[in-house]
Amino acid sequence: MPQTKRIITILGATGSIGQSTLDVVAQHPELYSVFAVSGASQIDKLLEIGQQFQPKIIVVLDEVRAKQVRDGLQALALDIEVQVGEQALIDIAIAPEVDTVMASIVGAAGMPATLAAAQAGKRVLLANKETLVLAGQIFMDVVSQSGAQLLPIDSEHNAIYQSLPIGFREQPYGSSFVEAGIEKLLLTASGGPFRSHTLAQLEQITPAQAIKHPNWSMGKKISVDSASLMNKGLEVIEAHWLFNAPIDRIDVVVHPQSVIHSMVQYCDGSVMAQLGSPDMRTPIAYGLAYPERISAGVKLLDLFAIARLDFEAPDHQRFPCLGLAYAAIREGGAAPAILNAANEVAVAAFLAEQIRFTQIPQLIESTLMAKAGLASGSLDELLAADHQARTHAQALVAKWRTAIAC
Numbered sequence: 037m038p039q040t041k042r043i044i045t046i047l048g049a050t051g052s053i054g055q056s057t058l059d060v061v062a063q064h065p066e067l068y069s070v071f072a073v074s075g076a077s078q079i080d081k082l083l084e085i086g087q088q089f090q091p092k093i094i095v096v097l098d099e100v101r102a103k104q105v106r107d108g109l110q111a112l113a114l115d116i117e118v119q120v121g122e123q124a125l126i127d128i129a130i131a132p133e134v135d136t137v138m139a140s141i142v143g144a145a146g147m148p149a150t151l152a153a154a155q156a157g158k159r160v161l162l163a164n165k166e167t168l169v170l171a172g173q174i175f176m177d178v179v180s181q182s183g184a185q186l187l188p189i190d191s192e193h194n195a196i197y198q199s200l201p202i203g204f205r206e207q208p209y210g211s212s213f214v215e216a217g218i219e220k221l222l223l224t225a226s227g228g229p230f231r232s233h234t235l236a237q238l239e240q241i242t243p244a245q246a247i248k249h250p251n252w253s254m255g256k257k258i259s260v261d262s263a264s265l266m267n268k269g270l271e272v273i274e275a276h277w278l279f280n281a282p283i284d285r286i287d288v289v290v291h292p293q294s295v296i297h298s299m300v301q302y303c304d305g306s307v308m309a310q311l312g313s314p315d316m317r318t319p320i321a322y323g324l325a326y327p328e329r330i331s332a333g334v335k336l337l338d339l340f341a342i343a344r345l346d347f348e349a350p351d352h353q354r355f356p357c358l359g360l361a362y363a364a365i366r367e368g369g370a371a372p373a374i375l376n377a378a379n380e381v382a383v384a385a386f387l388a389e390q391i392r393f394t395q396i397p398q399l400i401e402s403t404l405m406a407k408a409g410l411a412s413g414s415l416d417e418l419l420a421a422d423h424q425a426r427t428h429a430q431a432l433v434a435k436w437r438t439a440i441a442c
């Protein structure tokens with residue numbers, strides 16, 4: 037049981053990961069208190085958080101929502117400061133009172149505050165994988181320079197973290213795979229809701245079908261990413277940076293039951309795995325309490341009820357997003373940032389019924405080809421690449437919509 041109380045900022049507290057984090061925190065009031073939270077919308081949830089956790093600060097993105105939250109807090113007689121905008125997200129991530137930051141904003145929008153938390157040397161609980169896809173090298177450099185403690189929350193990376201030797205997982209850039217005796221990282225993938233669909237069936241997928249994941253309950257963007265296998269592609273890139281892993285030593289294994297959350301294969305033939313119910317409160321509790329363990333309210337695994345575990349290779353033809361991600365990280369430079377930005381535009385367009393599910397990889401591939409070779413040396417250059425990729429992808433969406441309408 038941890039001895040000292042941790043003071044936490046939760047970036048993206050109204051989302052799926054944010055709510056699971058608050059659930060774990062609520063189970064251990066003697067161990068954790070919430071200093072600040074943010075949310076882009078969902079005023080009701082922010083007010084509920086205000087009542088239950090009494091943070092000092094709530095951050096929203098615009099003045100309209102800030103007024104709604106302030107009015108709501110006043111009606112509840114709660115004395116909580118409301119701040120607005122991107123700089124406020126950074127401020128609550130680096131506040132001196134805070135030792136732990138849950139980075140659970142979705143998309144590249146989460147990057148600046150996540151990076152700021154790392155720069156300030158916090159314990160960073162990293163759910164926002166897009167930060168590593170957009171600016172992996174810069175983020176990992178900042179972590180090693182600042183002494184921030186980085187704990188992966190993505191279930192696969194958390195499983196790998198738990199399956200790695202302590203010395204290597206805490207200092208992956210201080211040694212190498214060969215020195216640690218590691219052969220491969222085996223990233224498991226559920227395969228998503230359309231694992232057995234034909235290409236013709238994939239053409240007809242609706243947003244409502246895509247956001248219904250068979251095993252996990254998650255936000256809309258990551259649910260679509262899971263259905264297209266882009267989530268696994270982003271996770272390959274995430275694993276590459278988190279664990280200093282050569283790309284050809286990261287394999288994806290489709291495992292429909294989502295019981296094994298990922299594995300590490302060693303040179304002596306051993307394979308270490310982490311298993312558990314598909315519930316994000318496990319990796320969140322692990323990150324909050326590391327290196328101790330705390331209860332998470334998670335249903336314990338019943339192997340007799342599960343009875344069997346299946347494994348298969350991913351199908352790159354029906355799910356081209358995975359291959360696009362491998363290609364982007366192999367190319368390096370700005371390619372992963374472009375991939376991520378184009379994917380965000382594609383997923384938003386699909387959810388708005390502007391493009392078909394099967395056009396998601398097409399949009400990403402066209403954007404990668406059109407924007408190849410953009411500069412990537414600095415954060416500003418990566419952000420410029422992200423911006424250019426979005427503009428290009430949005431123009432393509434508009435063009436394709438017109439073509440469909442004709």
Ligand code: NAD
Nearest residue numbers: 048049050051052053075076141142145163164165254255
């Ligand atoms: P979600 O959509 O449920 O929540 C996203 C949160 O970010 C919300 O609080 C929302 O208000 C906030 N937000 C949205 N747009 C924003 C913006 N432009 N600026 C600031 N805040 C904004 O998403 P989620 O499923 O909780 O996922 C969050 C992150 O965690 C993602 O990067 C996702 O890939 C990662 N992740 C999620 C899961 C999961 O099980 N949900 C698992 C692994 C990793």
Ligand code: MG
Nearest residue numbers: 190191192271
């Ligand atoms: Mg994952």
